Amino acid sequence: QVQLVESGGGLVQAGGSLRLSCAASTRTFSRYAMGWFRQAPGKEREFVAAISWSGLSTYYADSVKGRFAISRDNAKNTGYLRINSLKPEDTAVYYCAAYLSTTTPVAATPVAYNLWGQGTQVTVSS
Numbered sequence: 001q002v003q004l005v006e007s008g009g010g011l012v013q014a015g016g017s018l019r020l021s022c023a024a025s026t027r028t029f030s031r032y033a034m035g036w037f038r039q040a041p042g043k044e045r046e047f048v049a050a051i052s053w054s055g056l057s058t059y060y061a062d063s064v065k066g067r068f069a070i071s072r073d074n075a076k077n078t079g080y081l082r083i084n085s086l087k088p089e090d091t092a093v094y095y096c097a098a099y100l101s102t103t104t105p106v107a108a109t110p111v112a113y114n115l116w117g118q119g120t121q122v123t124v125s126s
Contacts, residue, residue, distance in 0.1 A: 002024060002025055002026045002032075002098070002115055003024070003025040003115075003117075004022055004023070004024055004025075004096050004097070004098060004115055004116065004117035005022070005023045005025075005117055005118070006020060006021065006022050006094065006095065006096050006117040006118065006119060006120040007020070007021050007023070007120060008020040008021050008120060009094060009120030009121045009122045010121075010122070010123070011123045011124075011125065012086055012122075012123070012124055012125070013086075013124070013125050014086055014087055014088055014124055014125065014126050015085060015086065016086050016124075017082070017083060017084045017085075017086065018082075018083045018086065018122060019080055019081070019082050019083070020036070020080065020081040020082075020083070020094055020096075020120060020122075021078055021079070021080055022034065022036075022078060022079040022080070022081075022096030022117060023076075023077065023078050024077045024078065024079070024098065024115075025077075026077060027077065029072075029074055029077040029078075029098075030053055030054075030074040031053060031100055031101075031102060032053060032098040032099060032100055032101065032115070033050065033051070033052055033053055033098065033099055033100075033101040033106040033107070034050065034051050034070075034072060034079045034096060034097070034098045034106075035047065035048075035049065035050035035051070035096070035097050035098070035106065035107070035108070035113060036048040036049045036050070036068075036070060036079075036081045036094060036095070036096055036097075037094070037095045037096075037097060037110060038090075038092035038093065038094045038095070038122075039092055039093050039095070039119075040089075040091060040092040040093075043092075045095070045110055046061065047061050047108040047109070047110070048060070048061055048064055048068060048081070048094070049061065049064065049068055049069075049070040049081060050070065050106040050107065050108060051070045051071065051072055051079065051106065052101075052104050052105075052106050053074075053101060053102045054102075055071065055072045055074070057104045057105065057106065058070050059105065059106055059108060061108075064083075067083065067084050067085045068081060068082065068083055068084070069081070069082040069084075070082075079096060079098075081094065081096075083122070086122075086124045087124060088124045088125070088126045089124075090122060090124050091122060091123050091124050092121075092122060093119040093120065093121050093122075094119060094120050094121075094122055095116055095117055095118075095119045096116075096117045097110070097113035097115060097116045097117070098113060098114075098115040099112055099113045099114050099115065
């Protein structure tokens with residue numbers, strides 16, 4: 001069973017930056033589309049960003065466009081989410097997710113993803 005492990009979360013001040021990482025326990029990571037989702041207390045899990053198997057296609061929620069950047073390094077079996085200009089409303093648990101796919105577009109709905117990490121907490125102080 002493929003496992004995803006996130007890291008890089010923490011407590012940051014508003015305006016700061018973080019880079020989240022998602023390490024996959026498979027050498028065939030390049031066959032997977034990958035996404036990032038977040039869930040704030042009392043709210044549903046929401047789509048943040050996604051990237052195709054090749055890294056050539058990226059997708060973002062409107063609320064994070066221009067501040068978030070998703071990327072991947074298939075040689076390292078790792079995906080990333082760069083978060084700039086953090087806002088208090090970005091506070092949430094961030095999850096990476098993946099599913100087997102070498103096509104585009106990449107899904108933005110959680111139900112399409114069958115692999116999930118345990119989540120990493122991002123807290124933004126004002």
